[in-house]
Amino acid sequence: MSADHLSLEELQEDIGDCRRCSLWSTRTTLVFGVGNQRATVMFVGEAPGKNEDLKGEPFVGAAGKLLDELLESAELDRSLVYIANILKCRPPGNRDPQQHEIDTCTPFLREQVRLIDPRVIVTLGNFATKFILKTTSPITRVRGTVQQAGKYTVLPIFHPAAALYDNTKRDVLFEDFRRLKELIAPVAPDSAETSEVDSGGRDAPVQGTLFQE
Numbered sequence: 001m002s003a004d005h006l007s008l009e010e011l012q013e014d015i016g017d018c019r020r021c022s023l024w025s026t027r028t029t030l031v032f033g034v035g036n037q038r039a040t041v042m043f044v045g046e047a048p049g050k051n052e053d054l055k056g057e058p059f060v061g062a063a064g065k066l067l068d069e070l071l072e073s074a075e076l077d078r079s080l081v082y083i084a085n086i087l088k089c090r091p092p093g094n095r096d097p098q099q100h101e102i103d104t105c106t107p108f109l110r111e112q113v114r115l116i117d118p119r120v121i122v123t124l125g126n127f128a129t130k131f132i133l134k135t136t137s138p139i140t141r142v143r144g145t146v147q148q149a150g151k152y153t154v155l156p157i158f159h160p161a162a163a164l165y166d167n168t169k170r171d172v173l174f175e176d177f178r179r180l181k182e183l184i185a186p187v188a189p190d191s192a193e194t195s196e197v198d199s200g201g202r203d204a205p206v207q208g209t210l211f212q213e
């Protein structure tokens with residue numbers, strides 16, 4: 001991949017009909033990412049599932065429906081944010097991404113982050129969190145904690161798919177979206193000391209990240 005693309009369109013052209021790993025042979029559609037190119041908030045998921053593979057758009061299945069509800073709870077919608085995944089092609093049977101697939105695909109995600117230049121990256125689930133924060137801490141330990149990856153503020157949260165049949169996780173997701181809403185709210189001049197977010201006793205901050213200079 002050539003570095004320093006000038007636009008997401010140029011990047012998408014570069015990725016083209018990608019055959020850089022074997023997932024091309026089982027995918028229907030490559031899922032590049034969707035949303036506002038100047039988004040303040042960028043969401044990073046794991047990989048396309050069946051519906052995304054068919055439609056070519058991230059989070060359009062049941063997990064996507066929950067993501068839409070969560071966005072609405074923070075007074076956001078898809079036109080305001082950008083959504084991408086660690087892998088751009090569906091692993092067969094929705095198996096976990098393999099390390100060589102992550103290594104091959106994520107230079108494109110890195111370029112998407114650089115071009116969009118969001119203020120906040122929300123990582124959905126273990127794979128996105130471990131990749132963006134370069135941490136081995138599981139999502140259960142870091143979720144809801146505000147982290148830093150280079151110049152980016154990172155909020156790791158549960159993957160919406162994990163909350164579909166688990167109401168406790170669903171409640172936690174809505175709680176973490178309240179934190180997201182606080183994070184992106186304009187800061188009033190005299191509210192600096194009340195805007196501090198506590199870690200809730202979980203791990204914070206993670207050392208060494210993808211975007212560290």
Ligand code: URA
Pocket residue numbers: 045046047048049052057058059060063085161
């Ligand atoms: N799960 C993900 O991680 N990404 C999608 O796009 C859909 C489901």
